[in-house]
Amino acid sequence: MDDATKKKISEANKRAWSSGAYANRVCAGMTGHTHSVESRKLMGHDKKGIPLTAEHRKKISEAHGSGENHVLWKGDDVGYRGLHTWVEKMKGTPQHCDDCGRTKPPKGLGRTRSYFQWANISLRYLRDVTDWKRLCCKCHKSFEKKQKCPV
Numbered sequence: 001m002d003d004a005t006k007k008k009i010s011e012a013n014k015r016a017w018s019s020g021a022y023a024n025r026v027c028a029g030m031t032g033h034t035h036s037v038e039s040r041k042l043m044g045h046d047k048k049g050i051p052l053t054a055e056h057r058k059k060i061s062e063a064h065g066s067g068e069n070h071v072l073w074k075g076d077d078v079g080y081r082g083l084h085t086w087v088e089k090m091k092g093t094p095q096h097c098d099d100c101g102r103t104k105p106p107k108g109l110g111r112t113r114s115y116f117q118w119a120n121i122s123l124r125y126l127r128d129v130t131d132w133k134r135l136c137c138k139c140h141k142s143f144e145k146k147q148k149c150p151v
């Protein structure tokens, strides 16, 4: 683009601005981009800050559930780790082995993690405290081959 062309364009622009053509266009563009109260409502912007109705609240609590119906409650499908945590909560950390009767871990073991663990009797991992027994690491290993003993 040579200087003459640039000058022509700039002069044309100046004329357009002074004639108000641009001003009108900009103005029209702006109003086109603002939203009416109705469209704002449709977009849900106006919902912010408005308290939920009692019915809405009820729907939410029904959807989420509470207690055993709560979404976070996985019932018997709860993961292995989750169930161990649950048993420990219900019955405490095991301090002895139900099979061999050991009450103390062998020397050098059980310092980072409890040497005694809850083992699932039925291997069905029921959410049932009677389905669990205390085992030492050694007994646990032989009882449940799959179980990795971390100690």
Ligand SMILES: [Zn+2]
Binding pocket: 097, 098, 099, 100, 101, 102, 135, 136, 137, 138, 139, 140
């Ligand atoms: Zn044992």
